[in-house]
Structure formats: C-alpha cells, structure tokens
Amino acid sequence: xxxxxxxxxxxxxxxxAWPICIGYVPIGLALGVLAQKAGIPWWAVAMMSLxxxxxxxxxxCVAMIAAGASIPAIIFTTFVVNLRxxxxxxxxxxxxxxxxxxxxxxxxxxxxxxxxxxxMTRFRSGSWDHYSALATNQLANATWVLxxxxxxxxxxxxxxxxxxxxxxxxxxxxxxxxxxxxxxxYILTGLLAAGISVxxxxxxxxxxxxxxxxxxxxxxxxxxxxxxxxx
Amino acid sequence: xxxxxxxxxxxxxxxxxxxxxxLPLLYLAHKKLPQGxxxxxxxxxxxxxxALLAPLLFCDGASRSLHLGKPEFLVAIPTLxxxxxxxxxxxxxxxxxxxxxxxxxxx
Numbered sequence: 638x639x640x641x642x643x644x645x646x647x648x649x650x651x652x653x654a655w656p657i658c659i660g661y662v663p664i665g666l667a668l669g670v671l672a673q674k675a676g677i678p679w680w681a682v683a684m685m686s687l688x689x690x691x692x693x694x695x696x697x698c699v700a701m702i703a704a705g706a707s708i709p710a711i712i713f714t715t716f717v718v719n720l721r722x723x724x725x726x727x728x729x730x731x732x733x734x735x736x737x738x739x740x741x742x743x744x745x746x747x748x749x750x751x752x753x754x755x756x757m758t759r760f761r762s763g764s765w766d767h768y769s770a771l772a773t774n775q776l777a778n779a780t781w782v783l784x785x786x787x788x789x790x791x792x793x794x795x796x797x798x799x800x801x802x803x804x805x806x807x808x809x810x811x812x813x814x815x816x817x818x819x820x821x822x823y824i825l826t827g828l829l830a831a832g833i834s835v836x837x838x839x840x841x842x843x844x845x846x847x848x849x850x851x852x853x854x855x856x857x858x859x860x861x862x863x864x865x866x867x868x
Numbered sequence: 869x870x871x872x873x874x875x876x877x878x879x880x881x882x883x884x885x886x887x888x889x890x891l892p893l894l895y896l897a898h899k900k901l902p903q904g905x906x907x908x909x910x911x912x913x914x915x916x917x918x919a920l921l922a923p924l925l926f927c928d929g930a931s932r933s934l935h936l937g938k939p940e941f942l943v944a945i946p947t948l949x950x951x952x953x954x955x956x957x958x959x960x961x962x963x964x965x966x967x968x969x970x971x972x973x974x975x
Contacts, residue, residue, distance in 0.1 A: 656961045681874045688882035698881065702869070708877045716884035721916075723888040728912040730896035741897055745890035750920060757913045801969030807940060808947055808964025810921050815951040815960075817914040830915040831922035838923040839934060850919035855911040862907065 642772050650772025653759060657751040657773075658780040660806035661692075665781055666795055668695055669788020675703035679789040686782040691749065693844065694718045695785075721848045725753040732760035736767060747774025751806060754813045762816075822865075826858030939971045 642650075665686075672682045677699065685695055694715045701711045725748055733741060744767070752774045759765035788795075818824050834850035841849075869877070901909075925944050928935035947964040954960070 656957060659961070659965075677874075681869075681878075684874060685878045685881070688878040689885050691881075691885050694881065694885060698877075708873065708880065711877060712880035712884055715881040716888075719885045720888050722885070723892050724912055724916065726889050726892040727896055728909045730893050731901065731906055731909055733893065733897045734901075736897060738894055738898070741893050742890060745893055746886060748889040748893075750916070754913065754917055761913075798969075798972055801965035801967070801972070804940070804943065804964045804968035805961055807921070807924060807944070807968075808961040809957065810917055811944060811947050811964065812951040812955075812957045812960035814914065814917040814921060815948065816955060816957075817917060823911070823914050826911050827914045827918040830918035834919035834922045835926050835934070838927055839932065842932070846923065847916065847919050850922075851912060851915035854915040854919070855908055858911045858915070859904075859908045862911075863904075 642768055642775075646766060646768040646772045647776075649766065649769035650776050653755050653769065654752075654773040654776040654780075656805060656809040657755060657777045659802065660751065660809060661777065661780045662784050663802045664692060664806070665784025666788035666792045668692070668699065669785045669790070670792035671696070672699045672785070673789045673792065675699050677702060677789070679786055682789040683782060683786045686785045689715070690746065690778055690781060691715070691719050692781075718844050721750075721844070721851075722748055722753075724848060724851060725750075728757065729753065729760075732757075732765075733767060740767065740771070744771050744774065747771070747778055749774075749777065751809070752777050754810065758813050758816045822858055822862045825861065826854050829857055830854035939968065939975050942975070943967045943971050 669679075669682055672685075673679070677685075685698065689695060689698075697714055697718060698711050701714065726745065729748065733744070752770075755773060756765070756770045759770065814827065818827065830850050830853075833853050834846050837846035837849050923929075925938065925941040926934060926936065928938070943964060946967060947960060950956075950963050951960040
C-alpha cells in the first residue's frame with residue numbers, strides 16, 4: 638500500500654458513508670437478535686460479519702442454521718445470493734483502471750449494494766479519491782460489525798421502528814437513483830428495470846431478480862442508445 | 869456447532885462472497901475495455917438501483933405478491949420529489965425517515 642488512509646480520506650468517507658451507517662444499524666441489530674434466537678453466540682456473529690460482510694446472505698445463513706441446514710448447503714446458497722456483486726465489481730472497474738491490484742483486492746472486500754451505489758455516484762460526478770471510496774467501504778463495514786454484535790448481545794432491548802430508521806436505506810437508494818438519471822436513456826432503463834424486477838420477483842423465487850432485471854434492462858437500454866446514435 | 873464449524877462455515881461463505889466481488893475488478897481494471905462494454909456498464913447502476921427498489925415499493929415480501937399502496941411506496945412519492953428537486957442525499961434520507969416514522973402512526 639503506497640499510503641494508508643489519511644484524515645482527509647476518512648472524513649470524506651464518513652461524509653459519504655453516513656446514510657449507509659444509519660441504515661445498517663436497524664438491519665444489523667435485527668440480524669444479531671435473530672442470530673441470538675437461533676443459538677449463535679455473539680463472537681460467531683462478529684466472525685461472520687467480518688469474514689462475510691453481506692447482509693442478505695447473513696440473514697439467510699442464520700435462517701438456515703436455525704433450520705439445521707448443512708455447511709455446504711449454506712455456502713452454496715451464499716454463493717448464489719452474492720453473485721450479483723460480479724456486476725457491481727465490473728461496473729466499478731471503469732473508474733478504477735490501472736489502480737494497483739493490492740488496493741483492488743482490499744477494496745473488493747467492501748463492495749456491497751450500498752457502498753457500490755454511493756461510490757459509483759461519487760466516481761461519476763468526478764474527483765472521488767479511491768482511498769476515500771475505500772474509507773467509505775470500511776466505515777460501512779465497521780458499523781455493520783458493531784450493529785450485528787450489539788444486536789446479538791442486547792438487541793431485544795431496542796425498540797422497533799424508532800425514528801423511521803428502517804427507511805434509511807430505501808431513502809438513500811431513491812436519491813442515488815435520482816442522481817443516476819442523467820438523460821432520457823437512463824430514465825427509460827430505470828423504468829424497464831423496475832418493471833422487469835417486479836415481474837421477476839413475483840414469478841421466480843430467490844434473489845435472481847436483481848441480476849436478471851439489471852442485465853435485461855441495461856442491455857435493452859444499451860441497444861436503444863446505440864440505435865439512437867447510429868440513426 | 870463448535871468454533872471450528874463456525875470458522876469453516878464463515879470462511880467458506882467469505883470466500884464465495886469475496887471472489888465475485890474481486891475477480892471482475894482485478895481482471896477488468898487492467899484491461900482496455902471496449903467502448904460498448906463501458907456504455908453497457910454505465911447503465912448498470914441505474915438498473916441495479918431500480919431493480920433493488922421496485923419490489924421494496926410495490927411488493928409484499930412475506931407473501932411475495934403485488935401490493936400497491938404500501939407505506940414504503942406512499943412515503944417514496946414525496947421522497948422522490950424532494951430528491952429530484954434538491955439532489956440532496958442527506959436531506960432525502962432524513963425526509964424519508966421522518967415521513968416513514970410519521971406514516972407508522974398515521975397509516
């Protein structure tokens with residue numbers, strides 16, 4: 638690593654990451670409470686949040702442990718649920734060309750739906766230092782570990798739904814979606830993705846709707862964009 | 869499960885989560901990407917955000933059925949309008965939370 642995170646990276650990261658961190662608190666607490674109910678000790682929750690760092694897969698893992706599933710079955714399910722990150726990782730590559738592999742290996746650990754959305758928006762608006770992007774990922778990760786462990790230790794004492802905190806990530810996604818709408822083709826692609834996603838979600842079980850709808854919508858949008866350019 | 873079982877499970881889960889996050893980036897960031905791929909990838913964020921959001925707003929998660937008029941959706945309308953007008957992430961998140969909190973009492 639040529640340099641560690643500077644104070645500037647950390648403060649920029651904190652400015653970018655705070656909506657994620659607020660959003661992770663109720664979800665992490667909920668996960669911790671469920672884990673505790675499933676008989677998973679707090680140190681195992683900490684280990685899981687550090688080694689895996691993937692919200693939905695961790696919820697599924699807890700449910701599968703509670704149902705007595707085998708270790709290979711849980712690992713396989715995790716793999717399928719988290720395959721969507723290949724798409725995000727590929728999209729981030731556009732802004733991280735030529736960056737050292739060491740950095741990329743470290744950065745990849747923190748690619749989640751939320752950090753992806755924040756970092757892509759920042760990268761696109763220009764001058765987003767990739768070390769600040771790394772700080773964003775790591776701050777989100779630290780919050781996640783703390784929230785899940787807190788949930789496992791004393792989550793049952795936390796009131797449900799206080800301050801509308803459960804809406805933090807939804808609100809964040811809404812605004813990030815708006816920031817992505819930089820022209821007609823983006824609006825059209827977004828509407829297509831929404832329509833395909835809902836139909837897919839209703840007809841096919843599992844989480845494939847995210848990847849499926851994204852690839853379909855981006856491909857149609859891409860073809861329309863290309864046709865528009867040619868004609 | 870004992871410590872070793874947990875360690876094995878989480879290392880396995882960690883590996884299958886990390887590899888899809890790392891391999892495309894490690895591979896693509898050191899290649900000259902064709903313009904077509906860059907254009908296609910440019911439409912991926914809007915697609916992913918929309919694909920993540922739409923079922924949250926229009927579907928019931930427990931029964932996996934269409935559910936129009938959910939509080940999540942009703943709150944999303946003014947939240948979206950605010951985001952379009954201000955483009956402020958902080959403001960949008962806080963407004964969404966406040967409205968959702970109120971909606972919990974009113975609806």
